[in-house]
Amino acid sequence: MMREVFGMDERAKEPVYLKIIDKLAPVYQTFGIDYRQMRTILKMKMTMDGRKEAAVQGMSSKAKQNEEKNQFFSSLWVYAIISVFFLLLFVYDNWIFQYTTYFSYIFVMLFSTMLANFSNILLDVKDSELIGTKPVSQKTIGAAKATHVAIYLVSFTFAIGLAVMLATFYFNGILAGLILILLTFLASLWSLGLTIVMYATVLKHFDGERLKNIIAYSQIGLSVFMVMGYYLISQIFEVIDPETFLVEMNLSLGHALLFPMWFVAPFGLVQEGFQTVYLVYTLLLILGTLAIAVLYHFNNDKIDSNLQKMNKGKTQPSNRSVLEKVAAKTLSFDSLERAYFHFAWQLTKNEREFKTRLYPSIASAMVFPVVMFFSSLRGDQPITAQNTLTFLYLPYFTMLTIPMIAVATQFSVNYKGRWQFELSPVHAKGPFFRAVTKVMLIKILLPMYSVISGLIIILTGLTYIIQLVNGFLLMSIILYFEMKRSSQELPFSRKYAASEANQGCMSSLIFFVPVFIISFIMILVQAFVPYAVWGVFIGLMALNIWWMKKGFNN
Amino acid sequence: MEPIVELVDVMKKFDGKPVLKGVTFSVMPGEIIGYIGPNGAGKSTTVKIILGMLKKDAGTIRLFNQPLNAGDVAYKARIGYVPENAELYETLTAKEYLLFVGELYGMEEKEIIGKASQMMDALGIKESFHGRLSTFSKGMRQKVLIISSLIHNPDILFWDEPLSGLDANSVQVVKELLVKLKKEGKTIFYSSHVMDTVEKLSDRILILHDGYVIADGPFSELKKEAEGTLEQLFNTLTGFDQHEALADQFLSGMKGDFTHDA
DSSP: OOOOSSSSSGGGGGGGHHHHHHHHHHHHHHHTTOOOHHHHHHHHHHHHHOOOSSSSTTTTTHHTTTTOOHHHHHHHHHHHHHHHGGGGGGGGGOOOHHHHHHHHHHHHHHHHHHIIIHHHHHTHHHHHHHHHSSSSHHHHHHHHHHHHHHHHHHHHHHHHHHHHHHIIIIIIIIHHHHHHHHHHHHHHHHHHHHHHHHHOHHHHHHHHHHHHHHHHHHHHHHHHHHHHHHHHHHHEEEEEETTTTTTOOOOOOTTOOOHHHHHHHHHHHHHOOOOOOHHHHHHHHHHHHHHHHHHHHHTTHHHHHHHHGGGSSOOOOOOOOOHHHHHHHHHSSSHHHHHHHHHHHHHHHHOOOHHHHHHHHHHHHHHHHHHHHHHSSSSSSOOOHHHHHHTTTTTGGGGGGGGHHHHTBBGGGHHHHHHHHHHHHSHHHHHHHHHHHHHHIIIHHHHHHHHHHHHHHHHHHHHHHHHHHHHHHHHHHHHHHHHHHHHOOOTTBOOOGGGTTTTHHHHHHHHHHHHHHHHHHHHHHHHHHHTHHHHHHHHHHHHHHHHHTTTTTT | OOOOOEEEEEEEEETTTTEEEEEEEEEEEOOOOEESSTTSSHHHHHHHHHHTSSSSEEEEEEEEEOOOOTOGGHHHHEEEEOSSOOOTTTBBHHHHHHHHHHHHHOOHHHHHHHHHHHOOOOOOTTGGGTTTTTGGOOOHHHHHHHHHTTTOOOOOOEETTTTTOOOOOHHHHHHHHHHHHHTTEEEEEESSOOOOHHHOOOHHHHHHHHTEEEEOOHHHHHHTTTTSHHHHHHHTTTTTOOOOHHHHHHHHHHHTOOSSSS
């Protein structure tokens, strides 16, 4: 019998996900999990996710404290609306094309969300101290963490796939619809299972400071792998005739490593009947699922049993780099701002949670332009003025990380930003926000932009250097406006909660349209108006000097 | 009588650096053990190994007369633990947190609420029963942790700096509580840097230094090694006699007369 702890007395009022999970109790118990304990942990976690935390004692009012609304669930409708765009897939009467695009999108979204937003749940050290010291097995703690993430991940997946699922029932029939629901659910469990196995393996084999770095590298590695996979999958199809929407598919056994294709194969079997390639891929899907289930079973308790290692080991010396010193001197206009600059630089250098949130999306944003650059170089195509123009704007992809940066700078373990601010002799928010924005510009965006620009300079020489500089100046201004738009209280002054996982995606949506329009206008002006490059340069420089001196002063 | 806790040659390394090089000691039922050592000596690491939060690299551990094996959890129902850092689930109320902990020990809601309410009252924080832990002071959090370590009536207590953040009155209550818990037959193993308390309350004192237990015995016996208070004994055994020189160095640095490079 379940007892009620967290406010809701009647079972009828319990959230749907708990009722569903209750039905799975025998499954949990079969695998040696204490279901009653797991449910208690899960319910406590979900209660906490629904509450906002006060950064400093006494800061939040009673009324605010009593608000219990999980932001994550209440904003899922945004994803459902985005998924409407995927209805365009149904103009092609080719199931394989439809579902390859769908599952590629689903997996990229799932892995990037999983790594950036839910890794912190899996790697939460607090649980091992507060729960691990009670008579609760590592298996039970692991299952509670996995189920906690799964609730969010499955809801998220169904929201982003909603339109395609409904359209599948309508256009492709009930059987296809049911298969899609099953496989969409499976896809979210795959991404969760693979991530858990990856973390468990890394935690088992590494120690201390090296472990923290390897975790970060593995997150980046997986992000890069997903984006590369996405690109390779796009190579399978070729639009033969855009008028009649004829698509040719070159699927072969050679593509067997692209596991999202395994999820598509059952549709091939249903629509086109028996074909060896579909059968093999479907078998791979079944075997892959079994393999992940087995790996999960043997590894799900390894994360918690090794998590304490994260707290140990040598700390890296926090010396200031030359770039940090030079940037602080040249870009900060008073000593207070300079102090905030160094604070923000060191915090983003050392805080694992910050890196976990941001680095996978940086990796993804870098891979697209680099892959596009190298794939454009293939073949015998000479470098013409036209494709040079395309290359020239590849660094603009860096801007896609700006919404994520704006969100990531709001959070910090133990609200370090709030403490720093309260302890400062002068309580001025402007210098703090300016310093943080400048750190993000120099520490995160400048290296990314420089790498991609460097590739272009190698190819075209210094001919287009001003266009590249202008791109960076534009990015700096966009970063300022995005930081200003999304800034709430103070930088690094909120504690991360799972329910806020989708913030970055929502702001990306709001951000993307105006940025695309502005960038496009700038590209056109620079390309077709004589000497506009210099006019744009002067204008952007003036705007940059303005925000760097006066920005955020309100 | 058999020891309730027994460690033999327990070793632990972090990043290749040995922290525990061969820790050996035993604890008899009903004893109060003061476990002391310099910062970073491995006191918390020892407790975390006993509680299964960290794996030992070598050595053997026996608890309640049974060897401790990886994956064992049932024995934790007989242990109460107060961690060094007063970290809690901030957005829960005290009532919710204690209910949560009690439930993990398999207790019934009515029992948990009754016990928690009375214990909070005794420690002077009953009014905050429904308050969020994020609004609690360090001392109040420490009290919640102390309650959570006792709510299931354990046989052994592992308390890491239990008096940290407590006001003078609460310190008195907790000290008295320790004495009464001992009379109830409970075993208490606690780490602290407050030497005065350790000296007065402990039946036996263990001093951990450089990866080994370098002293083990009642204070009256240890005193034979060096005259004076436990603090002086601790300084002698750990070879520390530079407090005056270091205080001078600190002061001159504060006044701007520093010799260290940036």
